[in-house]
Amino acid sequence: xxAGVINNQPMQNTTYKVVLPxxxxxxxxxxxxxxxxxxxxxxxxxxxxxxxxxxxxHMMALGWGTMIILGAGYQLIPVLIEKSLYSIKLANWSFFLxxxxxxxxxxxxxxFDMGWPAKxxxxxxxxxxSLFVINLAKSIQKSKNRNVHAWFMLxxxxxxxxxxxxxxxxxYNFTFPIYKRNHIELIPLHAHTGVIGWFLxxxxxxxxxxxxxxxxxxxxxxxxLWLIFLLINTxxxxxxxxxxxKAANAIFFFPVVMLLTSLIVFAxxxxxxxxxxxxxxxxxxxxxxxxxxxxxxxxVAVIFFLxxxxxSGKEDMRIVLLYGFxxxxxxxxxxxxxxxxxxxxxxxxxxxxxxxxxxGKTPGPKDLYxxxxxxxxxxxxxAGFVIFIAxxxxxxxxxxxxxxxxxxxxxxxxxxNAGKLIFHKAF
Amino acid sequence: xxxxxSNNKLKSTIALAALQNVIDPEIxxxxxxLGLIYQIDFEETEHKIxxxxxxxxxxxxxxxxxxxxxxxxxEHTFVKEEAIVELTFDPPWTHGRISEEGKQFLNR
Numbered sequence: 001x002x003a004g005v006i007n008n009q010p011m012q013n014t015t016y017k018v019v020l021p022x023x024x025x026x027x028x029x030x031x032x033x034x035x036x037x038x039x040x041x042x043x044x045x046x047x048x049x050x051x052x053x054x055x056x057x058h059m060m061a062l063g064w065g066t067m068i069i070l071g072a073g074y075q076l077i078p079v080l081i082e083k084s085l086y087s088i089k090l091a092n093w094s095f096f097l098x099x100x101x102x103x104x105x106x107x108x109x110x111x112f113d114m115g116w117p118a119k120x121x122x123x124x125x126x127x128x129x130s131l132f133v134i135n136l137a138k139s140i141q142k143s144k145n146r147n148v149h150a151w152f153m154l155x156x157x158x159x160x161x162x163x164x165x166x167x168x169x170x171x172y173n174f175t176f177p178i179y180k181r182n183h184i185e186l187i188p189l190h191a192h193t194g195v196i197g198w199f200l201x202x203x204x205x206x207x208x209x210x211x212x213x214x215x216x217x218x219x220x221x222x223x224x225l226w227l228i229f230l231l232i233n234t235x236x237x238x239x240x241x242x243x244x245x246k247a248a249n250a251i252f253f254f255p256v257v258m259l260l261t262s263l264i265v266f267a268x269x270x271x272x273x274x275x276x277x278x279x280x281x282x283x284x285x286x287x288x289x290x291x292x293x294x295x296x297x298x299x300v301a302v303i304f305f306l307x308x309x310x311x312s313g314k315e316d317m318r319i320v321l322l323y324g325f326x327x328x329x330x331x332x333x334x335x336x337x338x339x340x341x342x343x344x345x346x347x348x349x350x351x352x353x354x355x356x357x358x359x360g361k362t363p364g365p366k367d368l369y370x371x372x373x374x375x376x377x378x379x380x381x382x383a384g385f386v387i388f389i390a391x392x393x394x395x396x397x398x399x400x401x402x403x404x405x406x407x408x409x410x411x412x413x414x415x416x417n418a419g420k421l422i423f424h425k426a427f
Numbered sequence: 428x429x430x431x432x433s434n435n436k437l438k439s440t441i442a443l444a445a446l447q448n449v450i451d452p453e454i455x456x457x458x459x460x461l462g463l464i465y466q467i468d469f470e471e472t473e474h475k476i477x478x479x480x481x482x483x484x485x486x487x488x489x490x491x492x493x494x495x496x497x498x499x500x501x502e503h504t505f506v507k508e509e510a511i512v513e514l515t516f517d518p519p520w521t522h523g524r525i526s527e528e529g530k531q532f533l534n535r
Contacts, residue, residue, distance in 0.1 A: 013488050078486040213484070216454065216533065218522055278522055279454070279533045349452055350492050358449050358496030359503060365452050 014074045016351045018091045022071020027418045029063025034411040041400035048320050049184050055110035060328040063102045081150045083143035090135040097128035114174035122168040129164040133157045148225045152205020159197025196236050215277035231262035249310040289338030295331040368424050373417040381410035432466040439467045445504040449496045462524025476510045481520045
C-alpha cells in the first residue's frame with residue numbers, strides 16, 4: 001500500500017455557493033462602471049479629482065476588481081495554502097457587506113454626497129475587508145504549508161485592510177477635517193496601497209501558482225518569488241515614507257525602479273514557466289492573461305514619465321488620468337477577463353457535472369461558454385482601451401465616447417458570456 | 428506504459444479501461460493517462476475494489492469530482508462491487524507519471 005492514504009474524500013474545497021455571487025456582482029459592476037464611463041466622458045477632459053471619476057474608479061476597484069478577487073480568492077485559498085477555508089459564514093458576510101457598501105460609496109462619490117451614503121458605504125466595505133483578512137489569516141494559521149503564495153495573499157490582504165481603513169478616514173476627512181494637507185494630496189497614498197499592495201501583490205501571488213498550473217509547467221522557483229515579494233513591499237513602504245516626508249520628486253524614481261525590477265523578474269518567471277510547459281497549446285484565455293502581465297509595464301512607463309514631468313516642474317492632468325485608466329481598465333480588467341474564463345467554467349462544471357462525471361460523456365468546461373463571444377469581447381475591449389487612451393491624450397470627447405462605447409460593449413459581452421456560464425443547466 | 432499496482436492483473440486491466448473514460452476536465456486526458464491511479468486491489472470476498480489515487484495538487488478544485496467519477500466508473504463496470512477510493516499524496520504526483528499517449532495529446 002502507499003503511505004499516507006488520507007481518506008476516501010479529497011480535502012474540502014470552497015463551495016460554488018460562496019464564489020458565484022462574487023462573480024455575478026463583479027460582472028454587473030463592470031457593466032455599471034463602463035456605463036458611467038460612457039455618460040461621464042466630459043469628466044475625462046479635466047482634473048482627475050472629479051465626482052464622476054471617483055465613482056467610476058471605486059466601481060472598478062471595489063465592485064469589479066476586488067469583488068472578483070475576493071470570490072476567486074475564497075476558491076483559491078485552499079489551493080494555495082493546502083487547507084480548507086476557515087469560515088464559509090465569514091465569506092458570505094463579506095459578500096453581503098461589500099455588496100451593500102459599494103453602491104452606497106459609488107452613489108456618494110457620483111453625487112459628491114459625503115454624508116451618510118459615502119460614510120455607510122465606507123464602513124460596510126471596511127468591515128467586509130476585515131472579515132476577509134480574518135478568514136484568510138485564520139485559514140493560514142491552521143495550515144502547515146505556509147508557502148510563498150500564502151505570504152503574497154496575506155500581505156496583499158493586509159494592504160487591502162490598510163487601503164480600506166485609510167479610504168474610510170478620507171471619507172470622514174471631507175466633513176471632519178482630520179488632516180491638514182490638501183485632500184487631493186492624500187489620494188496617491190490611498191491609490192498606491194490599493195493598486196500595488198492589494199492588486200499587484202495578489203495578482204503575482206496567485207498568478208505565480210496558476211500560470212504554471214494551467215500550462216502544466218515543470219518550472220518552479222520560490223527564490224524568485226521571494227525576491228519579488230521583498231521588492232514590491234519595500235518599494236511600497238519606501239514610497240509611503242517618501243510621500244509622508246515630502247521628499248524631492250526625483251527620489252520617487254527609486255521605488256518605481258524597484259517595482260519595475262520586480263515586474264521584470266516576474267516576467268522572467270512567467271517566460272520560464274511558458275518555455276517549460278508540457279501542454280503546448282496555449283488557449284485564448286491564457287493568451288489574454290499573459291498579455292495583461294505585459295500590460296503591467298504600461299502604468300510603470302506612465303509613472304516614469306509623470307515623475308519626469310514633476311521633476312521638471314510641469315504637471316499634465318492627462319497623464320494622471322492615463323495612469324489611472326491603464327491600471328483599472330488596462331491591466332486589472334485584462335487579467336480578470338482572461339482568468340474569469342479560466343476559473344469560472346470549472347466552478348460551474350463542478351456544480352453541474354461533478355456528481356455525474358464518470359457515468360458517460362459530459363461536456364467539458366470549455367463547452368459551457370461561447371468562445372466566439374469571448375473573442376468578440378477581447379477585440380471590442382482592446383479597441384476600446386486604445387481608443388479611450390487616444391481620447392484622454394487628445395482631449396477629444398468624440399474619441400472618448402467611441403472608446404467608452406466599445407468598452408461598454410465588451411462589458412456587455414462579458415456579462416452575457418459569464419451569465420451563460422453561471423446559469424448553465426445540464427445538457 | 429502506465430505503472431499501476433494490482434493484486435489482479437486481468438480485472439485491473441478492465442478497471443483501467445473503464446477509468447480511461449474519466450477525463451480530467453482541465454487537462455483533457457484521462458486520470459489513467461495522467462498517472463493519477465496508483466493501485467487497484469480487489470477484495471473478492473468482501474466485494475470491494477480499493478482504488479488508491481492521487482491528484483495533481485492536494486487542493487485540486489476538481490478533486491471531489493475526480494474521485495467521485497472514479498468511484499462511479501468502477502461501480503458502473505463491476506456492478507456487484509463497491510468501489511472505495513483512497514487518496515494519497517505520498518508519493519506526490521509528478522509530470523513524469525503522464526503516459527506517452529497523454530504526453531502526445533498535450534504536445535499537439
